[in-house]
Amino acid sequence: MKKKLATLGAVVALSLGLVSCGSATGETAADGDLSDVTLNVGDQIAGTEQILQASGQLDDLPYDISWSSFTSGPPQIEALNAGQIDFAITGNTPPIIGGPTNTKVIAAYNNNAEGDAILVLPDSGITSVADLAGKQIAVARGSSAHGHLIQQLEKAGVSVDDVELNLLQPSDAKAAFNNGQVDAWAVWDPYTSQAELEGAEVLARGTGLVGGHGFGVASDEALADPLKEEALDDLLDRVAAAYEWADANPEEWAAIFSEESGFDPEASKVNTRSQRLQVPLDEDVYQSQDALIDAFVSAKILQDFNFEDIVDTRFEG
Secondary structure, three states: OOOOOOOHHHOOOOOOOOOOOOOOOOOOOOOOOOOOOEEEEEEOOOOHHHHHHHOOOOOOOOOEEEEEEOOOHHHHHHHHHOOOOOEEEEEOOHHHHOOOOOEEEEEEEEEOOOOOEEEEOOOOOOOOHHHHOOOEEEEOOOOHHHHHHHHHHHHHOOOHHHOEEEEOOHHHHHHHHHOOOOOEEEEOOOHHHHHHHOOOEEEEEOOOOOOEEEEEEEEHHHHOOHHHHHHHHHHHHHHHHHHHHHHHOHHHHHHHHHHHHOOOHHHHHHHHHHOOEEEOOOHHHHHHHHHHHHHHHHOOOOOOOOHHHHEOOOOOO
């Protein structure tokens, strides 16, 4: 059963520095000349650009791509809302928590969320999520790790008010964690795999609790442009094919990822567990995302709305 719709504008915006085809009418823009089109795409560390490059999916592009790098998903959503980029791939939480009033989710990807984790230092004495009450936790605001943490706390019966959140981007969070300035760190791969390699202990994983979804998100402005719509349709095909290539060639992708990102080769191999393959934007996705929204509503971080209301299925087959 769908939840009662609340005005999307009431969502509390957090301020931060398989193959696609078809349109809403069954077709995309009719084979326009894309040679003058530039898609502005937001990316994260060794992310979309590198996996497209490694898989050969950037060969013979009929349009140009201008890449911008971001530390996490929420700043990508801000850039989309501001019209600075046309498209980005994020985790499950940024499209919900970042105030996506000028964006739409246009593609979904999934894994088992094994790389989503809450980490503690060895000999911390923290053995359960319930033990986090009264503790300091580092997490990037509005990230997938933020959503995972909220759901883990809710499951353990711990109020968000009973913990102290240190809202830090991964590099700063890692330093605070390693220096003992925080008691726990909620984060995602490849940071999880690297931290595990360096001795961090996993207090809780997302597997079985959260949907390990990622989403392709486009600006309303780009979606309203017929030529950019056609370019986005093509790009989604290429992204899906690139993810399939990486899934079929994990060692080759891990080596490329390590070289491009600077993460340890062994951590990069573990990071392949978080490879997302494209899935339909269907009821399973909606239910998983609505459960995440419910957790944030219960934590009084945002007001209720339906995830389906920020989805555009024109590119679904």
